[in-house]
Amino acid sequence: MTVKTNISDDKKVLTIVIEESFEFSQYQIFRDAYSEIDVIGIKFILDLSKAAFMDSSALGMILLLKDHADKLSGELIISKPSVMVNKILEIAQFHKLITIQR
């Protein structure tokens, strides 16, 4: 798993790109990508377009990110999951909790 981040010029949007697989073993790197951010009203975009695989613990990690966004009165958007990853998100009923842009 590779985690890349990109913050917009106005510091209001943080894009987190997950490459290869999204799984628990790299929890620390994933958490480091956003834990220092404290901008009120921030928008997190979790770009999963390059993630071929996701396991169930990644679902927990997404909820932690969502919790962080909620604390900052911000927003979390999951962007472009692959067919398989989207299926996992659907099984977990994440579309009821988080905006998923296909």
Add this chain to the structure above:
Amino acid sequence: MRILIIEDSSLFAEILETFLISKQCETKISSSLQAAKDQLIISSFEFILLDNHLPDGNGIDILPFIKSLSCKVPVMMVTAEDNQALMSEAFEKGVDDFLVKPISVDLLWQKIQRCRRLYDQSEVVNLQTQELENLLNQRKQEENLARYVYEYTTASLSHNTQYVDTYIQSSSSFNGDAFICNTAPNGNLFAILADATGHGLAAAISILPLASTIKAMIRKGFSLAHIIHEANKKLNIELPDNKFVAIIGIEINFNKRELQLFNGGMPDVILLKTDHSLERYSSRSMALGILEPEVFDPKIVVVSLEAISNLFFFSDGLIEQQNIAGKPFSMHRLLETLKRYDYKESLVSCVVNEFTVFNGMAELLDDLSICDLQIKSLIDSHVYNKPKLIAANKGKITVTLEIEGGLIASTDVVGYLDGIMRSADMVGDLRQRAFTVFAELINNGIDHGILNLDSKLKNDFSGFFEYLRLKKARLTELGPDDKLSMKFAFCPNTAQIDFEIIDSGQGFDMNKDNSVCIDGLSGRGMDLVKKLCKTVDIVAPGNKIIVNLKSNR
């Protein structure tokens, strides 16, 4: 008008000058040939009046010099000599007019104007000729470029396929017909003949983008119906209203022993049966590019390949071509030719010979394309050239795997199982689901079975860290009693995977409530596995799980 007066009589020169100035002319007077030459070198004039008797020679002798100037200027001789021989010589040397002294200035003025007008007109003609030449050159260059692109594109359209014969002849340097023949990834053979309205460059331009689209779609495995629909949509958008493309599309499915046939606005497709009878398939749809995609409904006919020997089709240029007597080649004549066909030479050359004899030297009115698919030979070659025999019973593959100790922490078991699935030609969806299920079950067996980590730890944020720390620590302490056993079996005929996994852990309390709270941080793994598998059995005391996955197809 700038006028040069070459005259040694200063009085006469002055009379001319005064008169010409009154006519808004600008004048210069040269009293000798040399002075005139000097003047002509340094400035340009629109008219020259020339006396013949000058101190340094005859006026007539300066004519070659004047004619050699880059700027063409009319010359009128004004002389006292009424000598026909001189006049004749002067005209030969390029004088434009002649006036004998004493002169009438009004007549002089009329002659000057007339002469000048003739020069102006010829200058305009020269300019126009030059422009026309430039345009012709430019057109030729553009046509060369277009030809290059056209030839490059059309050359790659049709692979030289055995048992597919074609004859294509253009009525001009560009062809508005295109023939595309290619094999799709599933082994089906496509043959498509398109004929754009008109001929020449205008028709070729309508065909080119269509041809590359069709070619690409065949390569990507689209069906005939899909290709025809897409082609109609593209042409409907891209072509002007008065342009369209008639098309014949044929897709041969060798496995099902049938062909699909689309005829939109082309002459009848003709089937030659093995019993020498003919069957005709008329156009049942509009040509492409006319109807909006929403209302366009391509009528595709399915025909069994049994008892067909050849499939013959052509553009209307064949039957509508008129010979010198003004008679068309006609469908009737073509059918007679096909009925007489004796299979001794190729059908295409048989028809082309008949056509050539009929047409004689008459000029081709439209592009002409003829295609013949030798169906019987194509089927035979398909049967005998199969790359490998596909057995009816594909068998089964079983893998048992056992890992113990430290290798549990470092072995990529999921990747290994994925490799097995790939090598057994397993298709997309089942393999992806199986990958997720294996990853969940193996992680589950390691974390909660062997390492005995409590997933409740993951329920709060600090717990996530604690969970990670414990996992790391316990993985380093794995011993020979820690084991993970798996059995994987795949059967292509039923498209099912059986997988079982046993860990050396103590199992868990199967009676406790395992339902997942939607925003809980953990406990989704088994839920996910259940949704992705057909069956999931957890065997007491909870350290053995057996699942079955089935392909959705």
